[in-house]
Amino acid sequence: MTSSLPRRGGLLSRARIALLLAGLALPWRTAAGAEAGDTLQARLDFSQASLRWPDRIRDTLTPPRWLPEGERFVYWSSVEPHRDTWVLVDAQRRTQQPLLDSESLRSQLTQRLGKPVTLPPFMPFTFSTDAKALVFSLQGRAFSLGLTDKRLVALEPSHPVALSLVRGNVLSPDGGAVAVQRDTGFAVVDAKGAARVERTGTEDAPWRLPEAAWSPQGRFVAVWRDDMRGMHRLPLVDYSTPLEKVEWAPYAKAGTPLMRSELHFVTVETGQVAPAPGDATEGYDWFAGWRPDGSEALVLQLSRDGKRLDLMAVEPATGKRRRVVREERKDTFVGALDFVVGGWAQQVKPLPDNQHFLWMSERDGWRHVYLYDYSGKLVRQLTRGAFPVHAVVGIAPKSDAFFVLASAESGAPYDRSVYRVPMTGGALKRLSPEPGMHRPVLSPSTRFFVDGHSTREQPRVWDVTPTDGRPSFRYAKADTSALAELHYTPPEGITVKAADGVTPLYGVLYKPWNFDPKKRYPVIDVIYAGPFTTVVPWSYVGPYESVIAHSLAQLGFITMVLDARGTPGRSKAFQDVNYGRVGQTEIPDHVAALKQAAASRPYMDLERVGIHGHSWGGYFALRGMLTAPEFFKAGYAGAPGALTEEAVINEPNMGLLSDNPKGYAAGSNEALADKLQGALKLMHGTSDVNASLSTTMRMAQALIRANKPFDLLLMPGEGHGPEGRYYPDDVRRFFLRELGDPK
Numbered sequence: 001m002t003s004s005l006p007r008r009g010g011l012l013s014r015a016r017i018a019l020l021l022a023g024l025a026l027p028w029r030t031a032a033g034a035e036a037g038d039t040l041q042a043r044l045d046f047s048q049a050s051l052r053w054p055d056r057i058r059d060t061l062t063p064p065r066w067l068p069e070g071e072r073f074v075y076w077s078s079v080e081p082h083r084d085t086w087v088l089v090d091a092q093r094r095t096q097q098p099l100l101d102s103e104s105l106r107s108q109l110t111q112r113l114g115k116p117v118t119l120p121p122f123m124p125f126t127f128s129t130d131a132k133a134l135v136f137s138l139q140g141r142a143f144s145l146g147l148t149d150k151r152l153v154a155l156e157p158s159h160p161v162a163l164s165l166v167r168g169n170v171l172s173p174d175g176g177a178v179a180v181q182r183d184t185g186f187a188v189v190d191a192k193g194a195a196r197v198e199r200t201g202t203e204d205a206p207w208r209l210p211e212a213a214w215s216p217q218g219r220f221v222a223v224w225r226d227d228m229r230g231m232h233r234l235p236l237v238d239y240s241t242p243l244e245k246v247e248w249a250p251y252a253k254a255g256t257p258l259m260r261s262e263l264h265f266v267t268v269e270t271g272q273v274a275p276a277p278g279d280a281t282e283g284y285d286w287f288a289g290w291r292p293d294g295s296e297a298l299v300l301q302l303s304r305d306g307k308r309l310d311l312m313a314v315e316p317a318t319g320k321r322r323r324v325v326r327e328e329r330k331d332t333f334v335g336a337l338d339f340v341v342g343g344w345a346q347q348v349k350p351l352p353d354n355q356h357f358l359w360m361s362e363r364d365g366w367r368h369v370y371l372y373d374y375s376g377k378l379v380r381q382l383t384r385g386a387f388p389v390h391a392v393v394g395i396a397p398k399s400d401a402f403f404v405l406a407s408a409e410s411g412a413p414y415d416r417s418v419y420r421v422p423m424t425g426g427a428l429k430r431l432s433p434e435p436g437m438h439r440p441v442l443s444p445s446t447r448f449f450v451d452g453h454s455t456r457e458q459p460r461v462w463d464v465t466p467t468d469g470r471p472s473f474r475y476a477k478a479d480t481s482a483l484a485e486l487h488y489t490p491p492e493g494i495t496v497k498a499a500d501g502v503t504p505l506y507g508v509l510y511k512p513w514n515f516d517p518k519k520r521y522p523v524i525d526v527i528y529a530g531p532f533t534t535v536v537p538w539s540y541v542g543p544y545e546s547v548i549a550h551s552l553a554q555l556g557f558i559t560m561v562l563d564a565r566g567t568p569g570r571s572k573a574f575q576d577v578n579y580g581r582v583g584q585t586e587i588p589d590h591v592a593a594l595k596q597a598a599a600s601r602p603y604m605d606l607e608r609v610g611i612h613g614h615s616w617g618g619y620f621a622l623r624g625m626l627t628a629p630e631f632f633k634a635g636y637a638g639a640p641g642a643l644t645e646e647a648v649i650n651e652p653n654m655g656l657l658s659d660n661p662k663g664y665a666a667g668s669n670e671a672l673a674d675k676l677q678g679a680l681k682l683m684h685g686t687s688d689v690n691a692s693l694s695t696t697m698r699m700a701q702a703l704i705r706a707n708k709p710f711d712l713l714l715m716p717g718e719g720h721g722p723e724g725r726y727y728p729d730d731v732r733r734f735f736l737r738e739l740g741d742p743k
Helices: 036-051 102-113 160-164 481-486 544-553 572-576 586-599 616-627 647-654 661-666 670-675 693-705 726-739
Strands: 019-021 024-026 072-077 085-090 095-098 125-127 133-138 141-146 152-154 177-182 185-190 195-199 220-227 233-238 245-250 260-267 272-276 283-290 297-303 308-314 321-328 348-350 356-361 368-373 378-381 389-395 401-406 417-422 437-442 448-454 461-466 473-477 492-497 504-510 521-526 558-563 604-614 634-638 679-685 711-715
Touching: 036 481, 036 544, 036 726, 072 473, 102 141, 102 152, 133 160, 141 160, 160 177, 160 185, 220 283, 260 283, 260 297, 283 348, 297 348, 321 356, 356 389, 368 389, 389 437, 401 437, 417 437, 492 586, 504 544, 504 586, 521 544, 521 586, 521 726, 544 558, 544 604, 544 726, 558 586, 586 604, 586 616, 604 616, 604 726, 616 634, 616 670, 616 679, 634 726, 670 693, 679 693, 679 726, 711 726
Parallel strands: 521 558, 521 604, 604 634, 634 679, 679 711
Antiparallel strands: 019 024, 072 085, 085 095, 125 133, 133 141, 141 152, 177 185, 185 195, 220 260, 233 245, 260 272, 283 297, 297 308, 308 321, 348 356, 356 368, 368 378, 389 401, 401 417, 437 448, 448 461, 461 473, 492 504, 504 558
């Protein structure tokens, strides 16, 4: 039940002019002499425009790509002076120049496509096998652009590099073949477009290609066969015609069978597809890559309850497997949702010597890096201290050092900086002196890295930084000039104590653009909480909850976003606070934070406090209304989850349902329906396959049985993130009605 972003709605025209409302100047109006309904619409429109404020930023977001030699890289520029074209940067010479000016690029593309071309702000690309051209696709056609001759050439649709641009396809190491995902099946296609190997699957048993499918020498391709036949099914009803239609979506709820995945290896030369059977224990599997010599594939296996993580090595020719490392916690978890949705990719990093690898572990209370050999022997711990390492972002060619992204600066627990670490272990050397969130991309030599970084107050800038300590140089920065029309102001950071009175928590407060400290503003807690993710912004554009909070604040509210105890990104003990107890610690932390913030901010009216969240935020919005009913006067829960829903979300943090029935019962919102006092509204899309509709139906049933009034919005045919403005406008109207305006 991860948070989903609503799709892009209609932004207001720049032609809107100022409107006076209750003595406050609004930036836009709908018509002169607007009546009350028009005034409300103008407020809703401005809030919607404020929801889409990140769309107004022009930034260079297409990932830069380093050439294999020469300390040069290419990036797609969305800002002046080289807007809408590719730019070649020489890190050693500290120079950059466009490969082709945008008009020439647009002209050549128009000629080849036979119609005028609008260049997009985001243009993914790769390099040809010989690295003499970059390859990209536009309007379903693939092209190459020579780095030297600047010639634009249309590629055949069957060209392996062209096929590799399609999401899910994987190019072979030599560029002569490509593994292609085809609906429920796959194929290995050669340079002539012929399928060397092809398999078809079914909806219940599809084939799936991992990102690192090819062995380093190109002899083998790894592929998963997923089996969903034993899984629970969600009914998705199509109500669009009088004759209803029902589709069934596989969904593993807590305690029900999981999808089973079996690894297979394709021997490219012979076309043989052979299974590499694992054990029959239920759990989760990821393909983590290969040893450099291709002798073994690396597979991560997480137990169903998240308490055990194994690194397995599998011989592709025989399917024989062995366990290399086991990471285990009896009283908590090793991996949970943040691991499942992407953290696993940072778990193991093979070293070039083919004998060792880097392994991530929280065994000493913080996430750190450990050096192992392939016999499973621990060589040594490489990083240590009261801070987490988030990722290994590069390994020096001689393996004498590696580079990490970590939060190692005192007083900045959520900043992510780049550090160099000796392979012998020891102190970290900071390479990115600026505060904030850094996104590094190292050159093949690791002598330089591209560093896109920003803070809550500073829009993103892009630097090229040498790893030997020499000064960096800036090659691009985000253009935020279009934000002036929205009067955007970054939020105010707050530091408070958790409900335990000891643990520091961090959050932000958003204010209306025309904030008046002499007024009293109603307050909304925009919540996600739980052990799944963090939502407080530490970069200029933060997580979506922060964007929602900013949007709601523009209606005349003070809104808060907080990372309570139990969220990831800090110590293991910080996240373990709610292990087995999800729903019991989070709301007390949020209430404590709001009270502390308001103690020194008289403009925060704690007699009018609302709470809003979507997905797991919806669960916690309900939780706030039911466990702190005197504090929260109004709550809007969108697509709320429940502890008995998706197994991969709940079981690693709660334990199995059979092992922790009291914890599941204590976290049930339905059991607390009779505690409701304030105004409550629920929203759910009838075709939601993330948080099933049954969670809201059961909650509604419990409220009805408790004789508690509530509002319910069902959105037919909508999924987890309903499209359009109806839902966000409904949230806005609800809080304006229930909490009122500033006084």
